[in-house]
Amino acid sequence: MTANGERPLTARLRPDGQPVLASEYESASGYQGLREALKLAPKDVMELVKQSNLRGRGGAGFPTGMKWSFVPMGDGAAHPKYLVANADEMEPGTFKDRVLMEGDPHQLIEGMVIAGYAIEADVAYIFLRGEYQLAARRLNEAIAHAYARRYLGKDILGSGYSLELYVHVSAGRYICGEETALLNALEGKRAHPRAKPPFPQVSGLFGKPTIVQNVETLCNLPHLLARGLEWYRGLSRTADTGTKLFGVSGKVKKPGLWELPMGTPLGEILNDYAGGMREGLRFRGLIPGGASTDFLVEEHLDTPMDYTHVQKAGSRLGTGTMVVLDDKTCPVGMVWNLEQFFARESCGWCTPCWSGLSWTEKILHSMEEGNAAPQDLETLRFQTKFLAPGNTFCAFAPGAVEPLQSALKYFAEDFEQHVAERRCPWR
Amino acid sequence: MLTEDERHEIEAEAARYPVRQAVSIDAMLIVQQHRGWVSDEALADLGELLGMTPTDLDGVASFYNLIRRKPVGRHVAMVCDSVSCWIMGADRVREHVCNRLGVNAGETTSDRRFTLLPIVCLGVCDHAPAMMIDGNMHTDLDAASIDSILERYQ
Numbered sequence: 001m002t003a004n005g006e007r008p009l010t011a012r013l014r015p016d017g018q019p020v021l022a023s024e025y026e027s028a029s030g031y032q033g034l035r036e037a038l039k040l041a042p043k044d045v046m047e048l049v050k051q052s053n054l055r056g057r058g059g060a061g062f063p064t065g066m067k068w069s070f071v072p073m074g075d076g077a078a079h080p081k082y083l084v085a086n087a088d089e090m091e092p093g094t095f096k097d098r099v100l101m102e103g104d105p106h107q108l109i110e111g112m113v114i115a116g117y118a119i120e121a122d123v124a125y126i127f128l129r130g131e132y133q134l135a136a137r138r139l140n141e142a143i144a145h146a147y148a149r150r151y152l153g154k155d156i157l158g159s160g161y162s163l164e165l166y167v168h169v170s171a172g173r174y175i176c177g178e179e180t181a182l183l184n185a186l187e188g189k190r191a192h193p194r195a196k197p198p199f200p201q202v203s204g205l206f207g208k209p210t211i212v213q214n215v216e217t218l219c220n221l222p223h224l225l226a227r228g229l230e231w232y233r234g235l236s237r238t239a240d241t242g243t244k245l246f247g248v249s250g251k252v253k254k255p256g257l258w259e260l261p262m263g264t265p266l267g268e269i270l271n272d273y274a275g276g277m278r279e280g281l282r283f284r285g286l287i288p289g290g291a292s293t294d295f296l297v298e299e300h301l302d303t304p305m306d307y308t309h310v311q312k313a314g315s316r317l318g319t320g321t322m323v324v325l326d327d328k329t330c331p332v333g334m335v336w337n338l339e340q341f342f343a344r345e346s347c348g349w350c351t352p353c354w355s356g357l358s359w360t361e362k363i364l365h366s367m368e369e370g371n372a373a374p375q376d377l378e379t380l381r382f383q384t385k386f387l388a389p390g391n392t393f394c395a396f397a398p399g400a401v402e403p404l405q406s407a408l409k410y411f412a413e414d415f416e417q418h419v420a421e422r423r424c425p426w427r
Numbered sequence: 428m429l430t431e432d433e434r435h436e437i438e439a440e441a442a443r444y445p446v447r448q449a450v451s452i453d454a455m456l457i458v459q460q461h462r463g464w465v466s467d468e469a470l471a472d473l474g475e476l477l478g479m480t481p482t483d484l485d486g487v488a489s490f491y492n493l494i495r496r497k498p499v500g501r502h503v504a505m506v507c508d509s510v511s512c513w514i515m516g517a518d519r520v521r522e523h524v525c526n527r528l529g530v531n532a533g534e535t536t537s538d539r540r541f542t543l544l545p546i547v548c549l550g551v552c553d554h555a556p557a558m559m560i561d562g563n564m565h566t567d568l569d570a571a572s573i574d575s576i577l578e579r580y581q
Contacts, residue, residue: 080445089550090547090548090550091548092509092510092511092547092548092552093509093510093511093548093552094548094550094552095550095551095552095553097550098550098551129550130456130493131493131505131546131549131550131559131562132550133562134564164443166443168453169453169456170452170491170493171452171455171456171491171492171493171494172491172492172493172494173490173491173492174547185452186449187446187448187449188444188446188448188449188450188451188452188453188487189448189451189487190486190487190490191490191491206445206446206449247552247553248553249511249514249515249552249553249555250511250514250515251514251515255552255553255554255555256553257553287510291509291510291548321552323510323511323514323552324514325514326514329514333513334510334513334514337508337509337510337513338510340508341509341510341547341548344547345547347490
């Protein structure tokens with residue numbers, strides 16, 4: 001399949017880094033998607049999103065329309081209903097939602113009003129990580145302008161639909177990105193994940209029907225509504241639809257962020273966009289979608305980057321922002337850094353997670369210090385099984401061991417060398 | 428005692444949620460913005476305002492790394508130690524900042540000018556290594572740029 005070459009989510013971004021203002025947004029056909037949505041019944045907007053096959057851009061890739069279809073609708077539904085934009089971007093290596101919010105805040109607002117209309121939400125929050133202070137200022141300014149222009153508040157554009165939108169600035173902790181932990185944080189509590197069921201669509205924020213959706217996902221909606229299904233399907237190079245924000249960091253020539261057709265091959269992103277490896281360095285592998293995804297290596301460079309193909313290659317598309325490992329950087333050290341993050345950020349709610357990840361982190365540390373024993377490799381392999389899906393309360397620990405289990409597979413010799421020589425060969 | 432401004436800002440947040448307890452985090456961040464940290468006395472005052480016990484509030488405060496329960500220096504420097512920055516030399520950055528300021532992570536300089544804290548990924552990975560000081564992002568750090576950046580915060 002060939003894509004139509006358009007880059008709708010980032011087309012309006014200004015090269016000077018300033019935000020797109022309300023008037024500029026409007027003259028670049030902004031809020032047209034909302035106008036189209038308001039002509040349809042909410043259930044028809046939901047149906048369109050379902051047919052678009054839009055999948056969640058926060059990492060899990062859950063079909064957006066299907067997620068919405070579990071929300072109780074009509075006269076019998078409990079109100080107020082809530083919509084939450086998950087803007088708690090804290091996955092190490094990920095820097096895409098910040099760019100969208102700082103550069104084009106109205107796009108997110110418009111996407112939220114469309115989503116809110118589809119599920120008949122009354123109140124919406126942008127759950128924003130505390131460090132994103134520039135995004136907070138720009139979003140609050142844009143929200144004030146959107147209220148003044150009747151895109152928010154009572155009787156939006158004379159449609160009879162009303163939505164209040166607020167920014168909630170969070171106070172840290174990676175677990176807040178997990179949707180049920182996020183709901184507890186938004187209720188002013190410790191951010192432990194909740195048991196499911198009940199699912200948030202039925203009983204979420206303050207016990208009311210709630211949809212939590214990633215920023216990039218929501219930013220797809222204005223374009224889908226304004227330009228239609230056929231156009232939207234033409235954006236991608238594979239069966240998974242839309243564009244995707246892809247980022248590359250690490251020792252490549254040109255680290256950066258690009259909106260590309262879903263299904264763009266990994267090697268093309270790495271070489272054509274990120275410029276390939278820096279002089280004198282060789283590519284060893286990468287984590288394709290943030291800290292909690294399995295490594296991909298040389299043999300995977302032809303993989304079309306979409307949900308389906310990356311899964312076939314043994315990893316996950318995740319956030320689509322990749323971190324590259326070069327041959328002068330220690331793979332064990334890199335995994336130690338990742339597990340240090342996860343051990344520190346574990347919320348402490350369930351024992352396998354806080355205990356298993358601290359244990360894992362300590363073993364990797366001892367390997368780097370030259371104090372590991374041969375049986376430690378077995379213990380690491382055990383941890384990847386022990387913390388696999390089904391053994392922990394939420395998806396945090398299974399995600400945490402993804403880079404570890406694949407590193408043990410692809411970089412086995414490096415681990416063994418650390419143990420045999422009782423030192424880190426890169427130090 | 429909460430100031431008029433603090434009370435006013437907290438009530439504005441409270442109007443956005445159906446229960447008062449929901450603004451506990453916002454309220455603590457508001458106090459922190461005015462005073463740099465959240466003292467035991469502030470917790471008691473906030474508890475009274477929101478209908479919570481100080482212990483309830485401390486239970487929330489102790490979960491979140493951006494709520495500070497100890498005084499900090501005039502400036503707070505947060506150095507990213509996550510994976511992209513680590514690859515690009517975050518260890519060297521932290522060492523250099525520590526040497527310049529004469530403190531370790533988690534400590535405050537004796538003249539109370541700086542508090543140094545570690546932080547997770549700041550979301551500027553294409554410009555690693557990075558640190559944030561008082562909400563301002565500083566990227567592509569090296570020894571020379573760190574020295575000139577620190578100078579700006581007196």
